[in-house]
Amino acid sequence: MTDQSQPFFDYGPDPANPGWHTWDLKDQTRFNAAVMGKLIVRREGGACRLRMFPERRHTNVQDMVHGAVTLSLVDIALFAALRTLSDNEPGRAVTLELSSHFIGAGKPDRPLDAVTELLRETGRLVFLRGQVVQDDHLVASYSAMVRKAASG
Numbered sequence: 001m002t003d004q005s006q007p008f009f010d011y012g013p014d015p016a017n018p019g020w021h022t023w024d025l026k027d028q029t030r031f032n033a034a035v036m037g038k039l040i041v042r043r044e045g046g047a048c049r050l051r052m053f054p055e056r057r058h059t060n061v062q063d064m065v066h067g068a069v070t071l072s073l074v075d076i077a078l079f080a081a082l083r084t085l086s087d088n089e090p091g092r093a094v095t096l097e098l099s100s101h102f103i104g105a106g107k108p109d110r111p112l113d114a115v116t117e118l119l120r121e122t123g124r125l126v127f128l129r130g131q132v133v134q135d136d137h138l139v140a141s142y143s144a145m146v147r148k149a150a151s152g
Contacts, residue, residue, distance in 0.1 A: 003084070005036070006023070008025060008026060008027075008090075008091030008138070009023065009024065009025060009026065009065075009083070009090070009091065010022050010024040010025075010026055011023060011041075011083060014040050014072075018062065019041050020040040020041065020042045021040065021041050021042060022040060022041075023039040023040060023041040023076075023080050024030070024038075024039065024123075026070050031072075032076060034071065035050055035069075035070070036072060036073065036076065037052065037053060037055060038052070038075045039051065039052055039076065039080075041080045041083075041084055043072060043084050043085065045083070046117060047081075047085075047115050047116060047117050047120075047130070048077070048080055048081040048084040048085050048115070048116045048117075048118075049065055049089055049113050049114070049115050049116075050073065050076060050077040050080045050081075050088075050113065050114045051111045051112070052069075052073055052112050052113075052117070053111055053112075054069070054106065054108040054109075054110075054111075054112050055108065056108060057104075058108060059108050060123065062105070063108065064105035064106060064107060064108070065105065065106030065107065065108060065112060065139075067139055069103060069141055070102070070106060070112070070132055070139060070151070071098075071100060073112060073114050073128070074098065074100060074114050074131060074132060074140065074142050074144075075095055075098065076114075077114035077115075077116045077130060078095060078098075078128055078144050078146050079093060079108050079146075080116070080141075081116040081117075081118055081130075082093075082118075082126060082129055082146065082148070085116075085117075085118045086118060086121060086126070087145070088148050088149070089149050090137050090149075091149065092149035093113065093126075093135045093146050093147060093149045094144075094146065094147050095144060095146055096125070096144075096146060096147050097144060097145040098142060098143075098144045099142060099143050100140055100141070100142040101141045101142070102139070102140050102142060103138050103139060103141060104137055104138055105139065106132070106134055106139045108132060110135065111132050112132065112133075112134055112139065113132065113134070114130055114131075114132050114142075115130050115131050115133060116128050116129070116130035117129055117130060121148075124145070124147055124148055125145055125147055125148070126144075126145070126146045126147075126148060127143075127144075127145055128143065128144045128146065129141075129142065129143040130142055130143075
């Protein structure tokens with residue numbers, strides 16, 4: 001069963017991955033599904049882990065995960081963290097600022113995870129930081145500021 005309180009996302013237990021939830025846009029023609037493919041999410045203590053499953057289409061000519069895919073994963077992870085770590089509706093929130101550092105290359109043969117922490121929340125803003133990892137390999141780090149959706 002999916003969470004019907006989320007108008008834009010199907011967020012519910014993923015039967016193929018126990019302990020994880022789906023993170024799918026209800027409209028499968030939009031970016032997340034059309035470009036990124038299957039995404040799953042779970043809470044780990046005070047952090048949110050968003051996982052993607054890289055494919056050949058996500059690689060560059062060096063057969064590594066393309067940097068644009070890594071940045072896309074980070075941006076999507078911010079909104080998954082809003083839903084997973086707070087009571088915010090992520091569908092109408094917007095990224096105001098995103099700073100990233102590429103540290104290593106992601107490989108297409110293993111899941112790629114963005115692990116995000118919510119640092120502070122004010123009336124309209126959420127401050128987050130995280131890392132993109134593959135197993136014990138650090139791919140990127142990031143910090144961001146998101147403006148929450150207007151209420152009502």
